Amino acid sequence: xxxxxxxxxxxxxxxxxxxxxxxxxxxxxxxxxxxxxxxxxxxxxxxxxxxxxxxxxxxxxxxxxxxxxxxxxxxxxxxxxxxxxxxxxxxxxxxxxxxxxxxxxxxxxxxxxxxxxxxxxxxxxxxxxxxxxxxxxxxxxxxxxxxxxxxxxxxxxxxxxxxxxxxxxxxxxxxxxxxxxxxxxxxxxxxxxxxxxxxxxxxxxxxxxxxxxxxxxxxxxxxxxxxxxxxxxxxxxxxxxxxxxxxxxxxxxxxxxxxxxxxxxxxxxxxxxxxxxx
Amino acid sequence: xxxxxxxxxxxxxxxxxxxxxxxxxxxxxxxxxxxxxxxxxxxxxxxxxxxxxxxxxxxxxxxxxxxxxxxxxxxxxxxxxxxxxxxxxxxxxxxxxxxxxxxxxxxxxxxxxxxxxxxxxxxxxxxxxxxxxxxxxxxxxxxxxxxxxxxxxxxxxxxxxxxxxxxxxxxxxxxxxxxxxxxxxxxxxxxxxxxxxxxxxxxxxxxxxxxxxxxxxxxxxxxxxxxxxxxxxxxxxxxxxxxxxxxxxxxxxxxxxxxxxxxxxxxxxxxxxxxxxxxxxxxxxxxxxxxxxxxxxxxxxxxxxxxxxxxxxxxxxxxxxxxxxxxxxxxxxxxxxxxxxxxxxxxxxxxxxxxxxxxxxxxxxxxxxxxxxxxxxxxxxxxxxxxxxxxxxxxxxxxxxx
Numbered sequence: 271x272x273x274x275x276x277x278x279x280x281x282x283x284x285x286x287x288x289x290x291x292x293x294x295x296x297x298x299x300x301x302x303x304x305x306x307x308x309x310x311x312x313x314x315x316x317x318x319x320x321x322x323x324x325x326x327x328x329x330x331x332x333x334x335x336x337x338x339x340x341x342x343x344x345x346x347x348x349x350x351x352x353x354x355x356x357x358x359x360x361x362x363x364x365x366x367x368x369x370x371x372x373x374x375x376x377x378x379x380x381x382x383x384x385x386x387x388x389x390x391x392x393x394x395x396x397x398x399x400x401x402x403x404x405x406x407x408x409x410x411x412x413x414x415x416x417x418x419x420x421x422x423x424x425x426x427x428x429x430x431x432x433x434x435x436x437x438x439x440x441x442x443x444x445x446x447x448x449x450x451x452x453x454x455x456x457x458x459x460x461x462x463x464x465x466x467x468x469x470x471x472x473x474x475x476x477x478x479x480x481x482x483x484x485x486x487x488x489x490x491x492x493x494x495x496x497x498x499x500x501x502x503x504x505x506x507x508x509x510x511x512x513x514x515x516x517x518x519x520x521x522x523x524x525x526x527x528x529x530x531x532x533x534x535x536x537x538x539x540x541x542x543x544x545x546x547x548x
Numbered sequence: 549x550x551x552x553x554x555x556x557x558x559x560x561x562x563x564x565x566x567x568x569x570x571x572x573x574x575x576x577x578x579x580x581x582x583x584x585x586x587x588x589x590x591x592x593x594x595x596x597x598x599x600x601x602x603x604x605x606x607x608x609x610x611x612x613x614x615x616x617x618x619x620x621x622x623x624x625x626x627x628x629x630x631x632x633x634x635x636x637x638x639x640x641x642x643x644x645x646x647x648x649x650x651x652x653x654x655x656x657x658x659x660x661x662x663x664x665x666x667x668x669x670x671x672x673x674x675x676x677x678x679x680x681x682x683x684x685x686x687x688x689x690x691x692x693x694x695x696x697x698x699x700x701x702x703x704x705x706x707x708x709x710x711x712x713x714x715x716x717x718x719x720x721x722x723x724x725x726x727x728x729x730x731x732x733x734x735x736x737x738x739x740x741x742x743x744x745x746x747x748x749x750x751x752x753x754x755x756x757x758x759x760x761x762x763x764x765x766x767x768x769x770x771x772x773x774x775x776x777x778x779x780x781x782x783x784x785x786x787x788x789x790x791x792x793x794x795x796x797x798x799x800x801x802x803x804x805x806x807x808x809x810x811x812x813x814x815x816x817x818x819x820x821x822x823x824x825x826x827x828x829x830x831x832x833x834x835x836x837x838x839x840x841x842x843x844x845x846x847x848x849x850x851x852x853x854x855x856x857x858x859x860x861x862x863x864x865x866x867x868x869x870x871x872x873x874x875x876x877x878x879x880x881x882x883x884x885x886x887x888x889x890x891x892x893x894x895x896x897x898x899x900x901x902x903x904x905x906x907x908x909x910x911x912x913x914x915x916x917x918x919x920x921x922x923x924x925x926x927x928x929x930x931x932x933x934x935x936x937x938x939x940x941x942x943x944x945x946x947x948x949x950x
Contacts, residue, residue, distance in 0.1 A: 351619050352717040376718035395721035398709045402652040405659075545654075 314475035323435040323451055330470060330477055333504055338363045341528040342373075350518035367539040385544045394544050401545045432459035433466065440472070443479055444496060447472045463490070474498065474505050490515055501528055550854070554861040561834065565866065568830045572870025573877065575823040576919050579816050580878040583915040586812055588908060590805050594771050594794075597801070600670050601733055602794045603642070603763035604773045605780055607632070610790050612760060613797065618647045619715040621758030622789060628762050635783045636776055638767040642669050643759040645749035649712030649720070651692075651700065651742050658699055661740040662712060664749020664759075672743055677704035677728030680745050688748045690724035693732050693741035702726055710742065714754035722752055771795075816918060820926045827930035831863050835934040842938050843946025852939035859938050863931020864924065871923045875916060882909040 312329060315321040338361075345356045357374035368386040372379050381396035391404040433453035441450045453466040464487055469479040480493040491514045495507035511522040537543050558565045598604045607628055609620040622628055629641045645664030650657050665671045667681055672691065680689050690708060692700075702708055706726045714720040724744070732741045750756065766776055773793050780791045795802040835842070846855065887908040 347717060349717065351617065351715075354717045376714075376716070378714075378721060379719040382719060382721075393711065395709055395711060395719075398711075398721045398723035400707075400709045400723055401654055402650070402657050402709045402711065403655055404650075405652075405657045 314473070316472045316475070319440060320437045321449070323437055326449070326470065326475065327433075327435055327451070327453075327468070330475055333476065333506075337531050338534050339528060339530050340532055340534065342526045343528075344524045344526060346522045346524075348518070348520045348522075361534050361538050363534055363539065369538055369544075381547070383544060383547075385539060385541065387539060387541065392541060392544055394547055396547065399547060401541070432456060432461050435468075441469060443469045443471075446478065448478055476505055476507055488515070497524070499525075502530065504530070550858060550861055551865070554858055554865050557834075557838075557858075557862055558865060561837070564830055564833065568827060568866055569870045569873070571823055571826045572867065572923065573874040575819050576871055576874025576923060577878045577881070579819055579922075580875060580911070580915045580919050581881060582815070583812055583918070584878070584882055584909055584911055586808065587912040587915065588910050590808075591769075591771075591910070591912075592908065593801075593805075595769070596733065597798070598794055599765055600672075601737075602797060604766040604768070605764040605777055605791055605793050606797065607762040607764070607780070607784065607789055607791050608760060609758075610786070610788055613790060613792055616646070616760070618713060618753055618755075618760075621715070621755055621760055622762055623756075623758050625757065625759045625762050628784065628789065631783050632762070632764060632780055635779045636764065636766060639776075640765045640767075642666055642671075642763045642765070643746060644669075644671070644761040644763055645744075645746060645753060645755060646760045647712055647749070647753050649710050649742070651696070651708050651710050653700055653702060653706075653708060656700055658696065659740060660696065660710065660742045661737065662710065662742050662744060662749060662752070664744050664746045664752075666746050670765075672730035672732045672741070674728045674730050677726070679728045679730070680743060687723045687725045688745065689727040691728040691730045691743040692726055693738040694729050695735075695739040696741065697726070697729050699739065704728060708742070710752065712753065714752070715758075716754055718754070720752050720754065724748075813918075816922060820922045823923075824926040824930045827863060827866070827927060828933060831859065831931050831934040832937075834862070835859060835938045838938075839941065839946050839949045842941055843943045843949070846941060847943035847947065856932075856935045856939040859935030860928060860931045863927045863935075867923050867927030871920060875919065879911050882911050885909060 312325070314329070315326070340362075341360045343358050343360065345358055347354055347356075354376070356372055356379070359371045359373050360368065362368040366386075366388045368384075370384045372382040374380060375382070378397045381394075383394040385392045385394070393402050393404065394400075395402060433455055435451050435453050438450045438452050441448055448469045448471050451468040451470060453468055455461045455463065455465070462484075464483045464485040466483065467479075467481040468477060470476065471478050476498060477495050479495065481489055482491045482493070484490045491512055494511045494513070495509070496511075497507060497509040498505050499508045500506075506525070506528065508525045508528075509522065511520055513520050607622055609622050611617075612620040625643045629643070632641060633639060643666055645662075647662045649660045649662045651660035651662075652658065663671060665680070672693075674691065675694060677691070680691055687707065690710075692702065692708070697703065700708065704726055707723060708726060709723050710721065712720045724742075730741070730743060732738050732743075744752065746759070750758070764780070766773060768776075777791060777793045784791060842855065846852070
């Protein structure tokens with residue numbers, strides 16, 4: 271209450287932890303469950319005007335999945351006040367384990383790490399040389415009303431499971447013919463969005479764009495996927511850009527390097543190791 | 549002559565006059581002491597706001613009040629302070645950095661309000677430990693709000709980690725030694741505040757010499773600082789800066805005080821309505837008892853107007869007497885008690901500012917004036933009705949009355 275009244279404390283206590291963005295990006299990129307191989311992924315039903323949407327969404331998610339993955343990415347955060355770029359290295363295993371390390375950034379943040387273990391997050395803070403656990407209350411909140419939400423981070427995005435999907439037509443996005451798909455949350459699903467619009471490229475079956483609407487049906491954020499690269503047998507959109515409703519803000523991730531289904535030592539995700547700052 | 553007559557009449561029925569006076573005295577005392585308590589509490593709240601956290605006036609980077617971004621700063625606060633000192637003699641100023649962050653230990657963390665304050669500043673009261681002064685070089689000292697410390701389970705001598713976003717967007721993080729716990733004056737701050745030395749906070753948020761607030765405290769007890777605010781605004785470059793008074797920064801607090809004052813006034817009116825009806829009753833009785841006498845007086849040539857004046861004077865005399873005794877007793881009570889400590893009875897807050905439980909009592913001029921005005925008016929009106937009746941009596945009928 272005072273936060274509103276006492277204008278000197280006008281900014282609500284809204285801690286800004288950039289590492290969370292990173293973790294969110296990671297979770298968004300690999301909501302992995304099983305590890306499909308090329309032969310298991312059905313062919314893209316490019317010719318159909320109204321394909322079986324559930325299968326299509328599942329197929330799309332399967333394409334972007336891996337049992338494990340490692341990547342090097344560049345994250346660019348743009349706000350009306352500043353613009354900054356971070357280079358990150360990431361490791362992930364299934365839905366539950368992920369580690370992100372800032373390999374190039376500001377002097378105080380290079381070496382910073384965020385560890386996700388199941389539903390919990392820890393940060394290694396290089397200047398403080400300490401680990402800090404993120405309070406669970408913050409996991410449930412939306413992230414600063416901005417580019418990623420906590421929901422992305424701890425749950426991954428299983429669109430097929432939580433939403434009822436219907437194809438609403440064919441549209442032209444980024445110069446490509448694509449299906450416009452409307453996703454409405456199932457009554458039982460605990461999702462923060464009122465509805466989601468998904469645009470999937472007809473030629474590759476890869477998502478091009480996702481629009482997230484809040485419960486008042488206002489566009490809350492837009493996710494753009496582009497720069498498709500070949501990674502092994504997969505096509506993979508190497509650039510993801512989040513545009514929140516707030517004007518002048520965006521966060522973009524560019525994958526310089528990504529590998530799926532690689533062996534990652536188990537202690538990569540150990541808290542003990544994080545506490546030593548390694 | 550008239551007053552003498554009225555005075556003598558009053559004491560002809562000593563018991564009734566004493567009872568009326570007692571009602572008046574109690575009414576006056578009740579209203580004055582209640583109002584005094586409330587006004588003293590308000591004055592103390594305003595004083596604690598203006599002398600501690602908020603100050604009388606604050607200078608910010610332009611737009612900070614509307615949208616407090618960590619990058620919106622007063623870039624050259626030293627010059628601002630010098631400028632302000634020229635236009636507001638006797639002003640004391642304090643520079644302050646303010647930002648959101650996350651404070652934690654290995655296992656727990658909480659949202660924090662990070663405040664960078666100057667040495668010897670008046671933003672908080674240390675309740676345990678040493679505060680921010682003469683601490684060791686590394687890690688830098690931090691003083692935590694008492695409730696925040698309890699929530700995190702840290703005590704003086706412990707260590708906390710702060711994370712936040714610097715003005716360039718980078719992740720600010722550092723480790724601090726808890727050198728003290730503090731009462732920061734509001735419930736919310738006690739649960740969120742982390743006080744750092746000004747320079748430590750400036751480096752944490754990457755502000756250089758910039759600060760978020762230049763807090764100005766004026767050498768005045770007056771709630772209204774509009775003149776000084778205008779002078780401050782005239783002296784500053786308003787393209788880069790903004791200046792706001794405490795009541796502009798806390799509009800809800802001021803309106804709450806206003807509403808409570810209005811509530812007080814309606815209580816005044818009700819009390820005096822009751823007292824007034826009592827007086828009306830007593831005076832009516834007094835006139836009724838003296839019907840014959842009044843008839844004789846009128847028959848002997850007393851003019852009706854003079855009769856009217858006599859009765860009204862009797863009522864007003866009682867009023868003045870009751871007022872004087874009531875005020876004297878109220879003053880004796882207030883200054884005799886000096887202060888009240890209602891403790892938990894009065895616990896509560898107005899917009900997060902604690903209503904003081906320990907109030908130093910004063911007899912505010914406003915209470916004296918309002919009591920005087922209401923009493924005199926009440927007595928005049930209460931006496932007028934029976935007085936008119938007395939003046940209108942027909943002497944023959946009056947003398948024939950029982």
